[in-house]
Amino acid sequence: MASKRTLLLVIAVAVASMVASGAPPVQPPRIQADVIVMGFVPCNNGTSMRTGSAPGFAGAVVQLQCAADDGGAGLAANATTDGKGRFRMALNTTVAPSSVASRCDLVVGTPLASCNAALPAAGTLHSNLRLIASMVFFPQGFSYAAAASSTD
Numbered sequence: 001m002a003s004k005r006t007l008l009l010v011i012a013v014a015v016a017s018m019v020a021s022g023a024p025p026v027q028p029p030r031i032q033a034d035v036i037v038m039g040f041v042p043c044n045n046g047t048s049m050r051t052g053s054a055p056g057f058a059g060a061v062v063q064l065q066c067a068a069d070d071g072g073a074g075l076a077a078n079a080t081t082d083g084k085g086r087f088r089m090a091l092n093t094t095v096a097p098s099s100v101a102s103r104c105d106l107v108v109g110t111p112l113a114s115c116n117a118a119l120p121a122a123g124t125l126h127s128n129l130r131l132i133a134s135m136v137f138f139p140q141g142f143s144y145a146a147a148a149s150s151t152d
């Protein structure tokens with residue numbers, strides 16, 4: 001089971017890198033993990049933003065946050081986006097990949113002002129997950145949420 005999942009992961013990563021680069025990779029990356037979460041973080045304060053809807057948010061810290069119930073506890077990971085706003089995180093988990101999407105979401109704590117000074121210096125971007133392959137998750141689309149008021 002573990003080796004089958006690892007093989008599927010290698011295939012999924014290889015396909016994803018071919019799509020991204022438009023050419024077959026010379027050396028497909030080999031990452032051993034149960035679950036991979038990858039995608040694009042936009043530098044904008046819109047709603048349900050997909051790839052291409054805004055410039056990439058470089059250097060953003062993306063946190064995978066999961067509900068702590070029924071074995072989801074401890075399922076957490078961080079990644080930092082590259083210069084084009086793309087990130088990838090891999091993690092081993094005992095949680096079934098099919099339930100990761102319902103338990104977990106992505107939160108970007110890095111202020112939007114750090115990629116565009118005209119954007120708010122507070123608040124977060126967040127996105128639910130969608131399963132795109134047997135264990136590969138993409139953000140459904142990031143949405144901006146203003147910071148909760150600290151005066152109440």
Ligand SMILES: *[C@@H]1O[C@H](CO)[C@@H](O)[C@H](O)[C@H]1NC(C)=O
Nearest residue numbers: 061062063075076077078079
């Ligand atoms: C992710 O980063 C946050 C904030 O820096 C930290 O509190 C948390 O422990 C990190 N989680 C993991 C799994 O590294």
Ligand SMILES: *[C@@H]1O[C@H](CO)[C@@H](O)[C@H](O)[C@H]1NC(C)=O
Nearest residue numbers: 031032033034089090091092
């Ligand atoms: C997942 O577990 C395998 C086997 O123990 C290990 O080789 C691999 O580095 C782990 N991957 C991550 C992302 O922790």
Ligand SMILES: *[C@@H]1O[C@H](CO)[C@@H](O)[C@H](O)[C@H]1NC(C)=O
Nearest residue numbers: 044045046118119120144146
């Ligand atoms: C997005 O940022 C702009 C510039 O700071 C601001 O005028 C606008 O109100 C923000 N939109 C939301 C939904 O916060």
